[in-house]
Amino acid sequence: MTGLVEVTTTHGGSLETAPPRPTSIPFVDLGAQQREIDAEVQAGLRRVFDTTAFIGGPDVEAFEKEYASYLEVSSCVGVGNGTDALELALRAAGVEPGGEVILPANTFIATAEAVSRIGAVPVLVDVDPQYLLIDPEAALAAMTERTQAVMPVHLYGQTAFVERIRPEAERAGVVIIEDAAQAQGAFRHGRMAGSLGLAAGTSFYPGKNLGAAGDAGAVVTNDPELAARVRVLGEHGSPSKYRHSTVGMNSRLDTVQAVVLRAKLARLDRWNEGRRAAAARYAELLRPLADSGDVWLPTAAHGNHHVWHLYTVQLENRDAVLEALRAAGIGAGVHYPVPVHLTGAYEHLGLTRGAFPVTEAAADRLLSLPIFPHITAEQQERVVTALDQAIGRSRSTSVATP
Helix, strand or coil: CCCCCCEECCCCCCCEECCCCCCCECCCCHHHHHHHHHHHHHHHHHHHHHHCCCECCHHHHHHHHHHHHHHCCCEEEEECCHHHHHHHHHHHCCCCCCCEEEEECCCCHHHHHHHHHCCCEEEEECECCCCCCECHHHHHHCCCCCEEEECCECCCCCCCCHHHCHHHHHHCCCEEEEECCCCCCCEECCEECCCCCCEEEEECCCCCCCCCCCCCEEEEECCHHHHHHHHHHHECCCCECCECCCCCCECCCEHHHHHHHHHHHCCHHHHHHHHHHHHHHHHHHCHHHHHCCCCECCCCCCCEECCCCCEEEECCCHHHHHHHHHHCCECCECCCCCCHHHCHHHHHHCCCCCCCHHHHHHHHHEEEECCCCCCCHHHHHHHHHHHHHHHHHHHHHHHHCC
């Protein structure tokens, strides 16, 4: 593993890189994925450059059809990134400025940002303590006559409990727009994440289970009229060249990214099984630390096919442990250290610490361990050994500190 760079991905933010260490284990090994698809991608890129189909073209159309088929939905519209996907889905669904959109406090800021960008009001709720997914009861309790949408986030690789929100939301005329950025290939009770609401926005940021070679995203839906509205909005509000029926934006799936995504989509189920095998191996390796109470392990909810975008444990002295892991060359990360309501961007909501105790406690305790389709058993053993040692050192330091 000499020369690999420690990489930490966020829900939709930038990749954080640290200087390479001689024996580092990366948070995600994008190079292994690229090597596997290199010949196919190079052939696709030659095709794009030979035909000069740089905007739209056959590869974008083919990917949209293939991804829609994979999710068992009727329509997929490729866009520039995952944040745009959420914004466009909300706009196409008719969410208006001033309307309220309910979403979990435990998410990357892009979920709330998409709401704010259309002038709507994000209404944050807490998550359940076991899976850290949006609490259905809290979401329903937050609904008012001003609520226009609920945005469940399929976090860490498993699907939120949409079926416990949908009936009452539908009776109230409230739409469900899924944030499916971390759950490509996940499903709940046989239905794919991204097919459970009116529409879903997803991100193909490089570190995702289905990641591009840059920014990319998509809106998926079973409503052809909504899909058509998304496409118009993403093309400068233009249903045809130089005709603009509404104020839109420029957000289209790049053709080069479509080439990469087509190659990766063909391997997604196999790569997800690699993640699932790695998660099972972690659970076995970490069992002694869990039995001793040093580490809380993540689990999949009943009915969920978890695809382990992230493997998140909880523990005390998280920051000290994280520092020790990184010093040992282990590419661990934190998702997310500051809840949305405690960021400067959302201090205007007037929510202080204590507003969402489950989210806040998780933010202080969560640690994401390296996981990716090509991770080896030997790498995972080294991660767990380093984690055990780091926990021991942090415990000793805590005891020694008066």
